[in-house]
Structures are given as C-alpha cells and as structure tokens.
Amino acid sequence: MKDADLMSLADGELDEREARDLEDKLARDPIARGKLDAVGELGELVRGHLELSADAVPQKKFDALWREIDKGIERASAESESTPATKNEAAPAPAGFLRRVGRWFDAHRGHIISGVVGAGAVATLALILRGPSGDNLAGTKGSHPIDTTPVSAPAEIESLDTPGGTGTVFNLEDDDGDTTVIWVTPEDTVEGI
C-alpha cells in the first residue's frame, strides 16, 4: 500500500470505489492503519495550534483592525464615486508600516491623549529653542536663495528629557517617504490602562 494513496484517502481525494478498496486492505494492515491515523492526528495538531494562536490575539487588536477596514472601505467608496467609470480601481490602502502604526495607535487609545499633550509640550519647547534662526531663514533675501530641497536627513535628536515624562524621536519610513515623530510618554502612564 502506497503512502501517497493513504494520504489521498485521508484527504478525501479518492473516489468511492478506490476508497472502499483501500479500506478493505487497511483492515488487514495495522501499520498502514497507523499511518492513516497519524496523518489525521497531525492535521488535528496543526489545526488546533493555529486556532489557539488566533484565539490568543487580544480582541482589541481586531477592534482596531475593524476600524482600519472601515476606513479602507470608506476610502474605496469615496474614490470609486469620484473616479470616472474607466478608472474605477480603488487606490490601495496605505500599506505596511504606517498602517501598522495606525493600528497600534488605535489599540492604545488610552495613551493617545497623554501622548498628544506631551507632544504638544515638546513642540512648544522646540519652537522656543528654535529661536531667531528660523526667522533668519524665512527672511533671507538677496544673494542667497532659499534652499527648497526637502529635508531627508534623519533626526539628530534621539531622546528627550521632558518634565514629567520621556520623549523619543524616531523616523517612520514608508513608500511616501520619511516622517519624524516625537513621542512623549508621561511618567505616570501605565501600559494597558
């Protein structure tokens, strides 16, 4: 008895007559029967493991996922309404990293408010520290044309100490380019609350 036939039997790929013939042989061949059972057991292990893995994902992640899907549907509907019939293919949803960051933010809404407050404080601080140099750049006239080249260099600051919290500066890379993010975590913020 071929292992390939046993596998086909286990997978329901044999026709009725072939299956019956093989079952007759299996009744007289305990080793082959053991192989057939082992294929079934492996299947249950794989299926059970993947189902348990899916169950272990916190519901809030899927709630955040739904919000992204909802936005994606909205976007696709808006674009199909505004696009001529010949070009009704919806633009793809923003892919990759930014989307994941969006989902993460959605799943951690509790932190957003304190983060925004902290980021506001840092932005204010940055404006103060920037001082007159910014004005000089804007007001430059005459022999030095303003350099309009987009700034793509990574942020030079990697971390900040702010009153009552810790700030982190990082770059998000995506198809659309780099975005520098200043993220401030107040000291009394507790993960998950």
Place this chain on the structure above:
Amino acid sequence: MNKEGQRASTGRDPVDDRELVESARKGDRDAFRTLFERYHRRAYALAFGVLRHPDDALDVVQDAFIKAHKYLDKFEGNSSFYTWLYRIVMNLAIDHLRKHRRAKPVELDEQHLEEGAAAGDDALLPKFLGGNPGRALLDKEIRARIDQALGELSENHRAVLVMRELEGMSYEEMAQAMGCSKGTIMSRLFHARKNMQKRLVDLMEGRRVTDDETEDAAASGSRG
C-alpha cells in the same frame, strides 16, 4: 477557535450570512461588520498559518475584508461567504509570500517527491501521538514545538499544509490557489507532513515515556 465561525456554519444564527451579504451590498456597514465578527479569527488563523508573522497576517486580513467588501457584487452565493473570503485571504497571503520572499533552501524533495511518494516510499510514520492530539495541545512545550516545526517548513510546504488542515481545501483548489499542478500539491503536502512528523515524533515519544512514567509512579504509589 472563535466560535463565530462555528456558529455560522451550524446555521443557528439568527441572521444568515446571505442576508448579511445582501444588506452589506445595499450599504449596511453593520451587516458587514457582523460578517467580520464571525470570521475574522478564522481568516487570521489562515493568514498566520501561511505567513507566520502576526502583523503580516493582520495586514492580509485587513486587505481581504476591504477587497471582499469592494467585490461583494461579484459574490454569486454559489459557495458560502467564508469559502469566498478564505480564497481571497489565501490569494493575498500567497501574493504576500511572493512579494516578500526571503532566501529559502531549495526544495530538492519536490523534484522527486511524486516519484518517491508514488513508488511507495515509506516515509510517513505509523505511530504518532497515541490518539490524543487534544491533550497534546494543552502542553505548552508541544505547542512551541509545533510552532517551531511549522516555521522550519518551506513556505510552499507550509502553505499547502495549512490550506489542507485548516480549511480542508482539495488538491485541485490548492493547485489553483498556488498556480501549480495537483501532483506538485501532493508532493508538497506529503513532504510537509513527513517533515512535521519527523520534527515532532521525538517529542511525542518522550511525552509518552513521561506519561508512562507518571502512571507507573502513580501505580507504585498506590501499591505502596
């Protein structure tokens, strides 16, 4: 597994999938959300099984539901909504694998697999768990080993194993999804199973010994 999917398949739901699809087609977003609630974990399990990366799996599930909504008008209802959805998930997962393919060892076995399997290459193991996979799944160590063993399979082998074991796809359906012949699917499935058994059997045997020892110890304790 989340019970939504099972609930849907038992037909006990107050609202049938078809009714939900019909309402969603008419713009009822809540109806579509109900479909999402029913199937998101099953869809995730499928994507995760193939991709093995939680964030990639979430991306695929997200795209799949957006795509499903977009093409709801093309869903003819010949199959169940979930059957239609899992094909979308599977196609996106396979696309994702193709786009992000990392260096993988060449699957030499695929070249002679069909001959090997067809010629009676006794590769499958006759004994495995002793008939209690449910109990084995309670063991964290065994689950970690299953996870590791799945991760060690090639992407193609893992994809067919997951499609078959999680969704019960036929060889023909898998061949269509992966764009290859039925023979290649059989080969991949055969080797995927053989390799999984090889990677797990020592653990299972060890576990049986441990169980036996435990039983012996219990028996001798009760005797003493």
